[in-house]
Amino acid sequence: MKILFAIVILGLTFCAQASEGALPLAEAEVDVFDLPSVHRGAAYFADYCMGCHTIKHLRYSRLAKDLKLTEAELRRDVLGEGGKFHDSLLSALDREDALKWFAVAPPDLSLIARARGADWLYSYLKGFYADSTRGTGVNNAVFKDVAMPNVFWELQGLQKPVFKKHDGSEVLVGLELAGEGKMSPQQFDRAMLDLVNFLVYAAEPGQFDRLRLGKYVVFALLFLSVILYKLKKAYWTDIH
Ligand code: HEC
Incomplete structure (x- = not known):
């Protein structure tokens, strides 16, 4: 099905190009x-x-x-x-x-x-x-x-x-x-x-700002995962 879909799309793009001449x-x-x-x-x-x-x-x-x-x-x-x-x-x-x-x-x-x-x-x-x-x-x-x-x-x-x-x-x-x-x-x-x-x-022009913001978001997520990891460790030490 996917292949069929791809062929149709490909066909359409070729048609579009051909019709422009x-x-x-x-x-x-x-x-x-x-x-x-x-x-x-x-x-x-x-x-x-x-x-x-x-x-x-x-x-x-x-x-x-x-x-x-x-x-x-x-x-x-x-x-x-x-x-x-x-x-x-x-x-x-x-x-x-x-x-x-x-x-x-x-x-x-x-x-x-x-x-x-x-x-x-x-x-x-x-x-x-x-x-x-x-x-x-x-x-x-x-x-x-x-x-x-x-x-x-x-x-x-x-x-x-x-x-x-x-x-x-x-x-x-x-x-x-x-x-x-x-x-x-x-x-x-x-x-x-x-x-x-x-x-x-x-x-x-906003795409520059988005990239800058994106960097902060990734940084914040990394920071959060470190904290969560430490927290998880702290919890499990009690149980072991
Ligand atoms: C002397 C005037 C003039 C200069 C200088 C000029 N253009 Fe154009 N440009 C036109 C005209 C008139 C049209 C409309 C063409 C048409 O519709 O047939 C056009 C159309 C265009 C289009 C197509 C827009 C569409 O309908 O999709 C683009 C892209 C474009 N110009 C880019 C540029 C760029 C980049 C430069 C500088 C390197 C430039 N033009 C310099 C007069 C100019």
Whole structure:
């Protein structure tokens, strides 16, 4: 019965993937407690994403506290000199302008890691490829006809799609680098993983507190078991 269930679930996931018509997702080795990585990810976010996207649910002050940074350090890497420390991560982009330029407003990314999952985000960020039929000049391997431009083409280098004929239609089977970027593929993967770590953290900043609390709970339980053990021994010595 269990096996049957597993097969059905597996079948369903394959169907879901197939129906998207996209490449299989790359696996993101998320480690949200790798603070230097989340820190670097936040800096990338400020430099490359905040021109268009917001993270309304996260404040700079909270980010600084969670990353164990002083206000000055956070200003240096993420916020800049002019910004307000107690503000959320907002974008200066005007909604009307955005609609004019992209036809879609760039969504708030507060909960995107929960909505899409880390693997999807990682694949999306690595998945832009040249497509001359699009206004932005690019398409995306996991988000067909996306309105977002490729903000990392200089770092990554431009990617070209590899198509194969399948049942008479062209199917995307892979991507290949057509020109060198400022980063090596390994460096670029690392940078995108940093960004994904940051977005996973941002979707639930409370997870740091939970971990800290969890440590206290485990400690308290250990302490309690030692006391109970001693107590048990004390009782039994009388009986023996
Ligand atoms: C020049 C503006 C611009 C910049 C800069 C930008 N984006 Fe976007 N982004 C968009 C637009 C517009 C969309 C909506 C695309 C659509 O729906 O077709 C979008 C969509 C997305 C989505 C998909 C959301 C969904 O619907 O699931 C993600 C994830 C995303 N962006 C992440 C990022 C990240 C991370 C960065 C920084 C590395 C970034 N974006 C930089 C404009 C931008």
